[in-house]
Amino acid sequence: MAILEVRDISVSFGGIKPVRGVTFSVEAGSFTSIIGPNGAGKTSLFNLISGVNKIDAGEISFKGQTIHKLHAHEIASRGLVRTFQGAKVIKRLTVAENLMMAVQGNPGDSLWRFFTPRSRSKFEKHARELAMERLDRVGMTKYADDFAGILSGGQRKLLDLSRALMTNPSMILLDEPFAGVNPTLVEKLLEVLASMRKQHEITFLLIEHDLETVMNISERVIVMAEGKIIADGLPNSIYENEQVVDAYLGSRKRGA
Ligand SMILES: Nc1ncnc2c1ncn2[C@@H]1O[C@H](COP(=O)(O)OP(=O)(O)O)[C@@H](O)[C@H]1O
Ligand SMILES: [Mg+2]
Incomplete structure (x- = not known):
């Protein structure tokens, strides 16, 4: 098909x-x-x-x-x-945060402002879990909390690929x-x-x-x-x- x-x-x-x-x-x-x-x-x-x-x-x-x-x-x-x-990649965000951005969509998204602090933290927890799972698929979990700016060119490609997988x-x-x-x-x-x-x-x-x-x-x-x-x-x-x-x-x- x-x-x-x-x-x-x-x-x-x-x-x-x-x-x-x-x-x-x-x-x-x-x-x-x-x-x-x-x-x-x-x-x-x-x-x-x-x-x-x-x-x-x-x-x-x-x-x-x-x-x-x-x-x-x-x-x-x-x-x-x-x-x-x-x-x-967004160099001043961590590797995990770069991926989490893909779930929350546009951070300026008007919807985002209506999240209560509680639902927001629940959502962040969910996004973090997704990010860690995707990083695992490309063997990059150990870089999760490093700034993306430190990654090599090849690692950025892996990050890009795991970002595509987020949704x-x-x-x-x-x-x-x-x-x-x-x-x-x-x-x-x-x-x-x-x-x-x-x-x-x-x-x-x-x-x-x-x-x-x-x-x-x-x-x-x-x-x-x-x-x-x-x-x-x-x-x-x-x-x-x-x-x-x-x-x-x-x-x-x-x-x-
Ligand atoms: N938005 C655009 N405006 C004007 N020209 C464009 C635009 N996008 C692509 N082109 C032109 O289309 C041609 C094909 O480019 P591109 O699709 O980037 O080729 P490739 O990816 O195969 O190298 C080029 O001549 C490029 O300059
Ligand atoms: Mg091209």
């Missing part, structure tokens, strides 16, 4: 058309990667799916319901969440989670993703520029270039696709 269906979507900003008639669907519980060169429109595509930007044409549905007219927070509350390229999503969109992460931590992140998928039946759609990194974890790879999908299939078929190899994987595969 398809959890996400994207039908012939496009967007333009002034003269630029980052996404041009993209169509694909994602099976529930699957792991799909989107690769392509810089400027291919990958992040723009995520911006459309997650409601950060609105489509000019086409249709997007999630769990059988149209979502492209909804606000980003409404889409997230239906279980479709995303991470942003270049994970951001129990059924699908996560990850925008280049491995960028700037050392190879050992990339392996660790891949393990964390694989186990999350297995234990919690989360559907993943991940953007990455390097095919080799996502070769093993992906059941399917979609290649984007100039706003369009130019290939879509099993990782091996992508690896052997001459057009993709020549244009976008270049010298790596040929060993030059």
